[in-house]
Amino acid sequence: MPKAKIVAPEEGASLQALDLRTLGRPTHLLPLFARALSQELEDFFDRELNRRYHAGFRIAALRQHLPAQDELRWQWHQLGEWQLGSHIDRALLLGILDYRFGAPAAPEQAETALPAETETERRLRRNLAERLLPRLARAIHKLGHTAPGEQTPRTLPYAPVAAWQLEIELSDGDAPRGALRLRLDAAALDALLARLSSQRPAGVAPQAAGSFAELLKLKLSAALLEQTLPLGAILDLKPGSVLPVALQARADVSVRGKPLFTAQVAERQGKLCLSGFHAAE
Incomplete structure (x- = not known):
């Protein structure tokens, strides 16, 4: 049995705290979901942005964690039995608008230096959310080898309780363009973890039923x-010798x-x- 290691307080402060809400759940398999979601999002960016506008949007980093309190303005949509949230950084939205209007992509700016939000941005944000969230649902369904039904996201007038969050850092070529954030409610997270459980390697096949004997x-x-x-008698043994x-x-x-x-x-x-x-x- 390995011995316990006693770490110094300054080292322990940098360790990730154990969250009791994740105990007993296959959170160690979440990288499988991250790969499935990355494939869906990269396909979306290639089809909708990169080929059309000769852009170079790609995923620079993808992180997932339990949601925390923030001041961001989240959009929530109902998709079947799941409630999914999204938030797109303004710098990313403006970069996409630049491509749509044929303007050169501006370098990333601080939120305080950006102009006031326009109705065009709000429409683009809703449009992107309604096209991205089905991709999120499809990534969850792919883990269970099932096909999602044709469902249109329906805007929710309230913000449900978020159970899981994903942060996708995007870049245009080598230039950072901001983050796309997605949230899942408890029903969507339960469905995700249930499908991840089916990815566990099968155990030893049960033996045929029978008695204990x-x-x-x-x-x-x-x-x-x-x-x-x-020793002398052993050395005298020859083929055919008989021992009484x-x-x-x-x-x-x-x-x-x-x-x-x-x-x-x-x-x-x-x-x-x-x-x-x-x-x-």
Whole structure:
């Protein structure tokens, strides 16, 4: 058993705290979901932006964690039984608008330096959310090898309680363009974890049903006799030599070299057999 390591307080402060809400859940398989979602989003950017506008949007980093309090303005949509949220950085929105209007992509700016938000931005944000969230749902369904039904996201007038959050940092070529953030409610997270559970490697196949005596198989070794010879007698042995021996009335029966029973040695139809088993002391 490995020994526990005592770390200094300054080292312990940098360790990730254990969240009790994730215990017993297959959160270690979430990288599988991250890969499935990355494939969906990269396909979306290639089809909708990169090929059309000769852009170079790609995923620079993808992180997922439990949601925390923030001041961001989230959009929430109902998609089937799931409620999914989204937030797109203004710098990313403006970069996409620049491509749509044929303007050169401006370098990333701080939020405080950006102009006032326009109705065009708000429409683009809604439009992107309604096209991106089905991709998120499809990534979840792909883990369970099921196809999602044709569902249109419906805007929610309220913000549900978020259970999981994803942050996708995007770049245009080598230039950072901001983040796309997605949230799942409890129903969507439960569906995701249920599909991840099906990705676990299968265990040993169960044996055919039967009684305990049929399923338990042990190899028994019986010592019928023990003969001690001097070294000179052993050296005088030749092929065909006959050793006079006398069988003992009882034999020791062992499993993997450990004595388990003593049994009576008997003869039946010209064969030696054991009977009258008794547990060895």
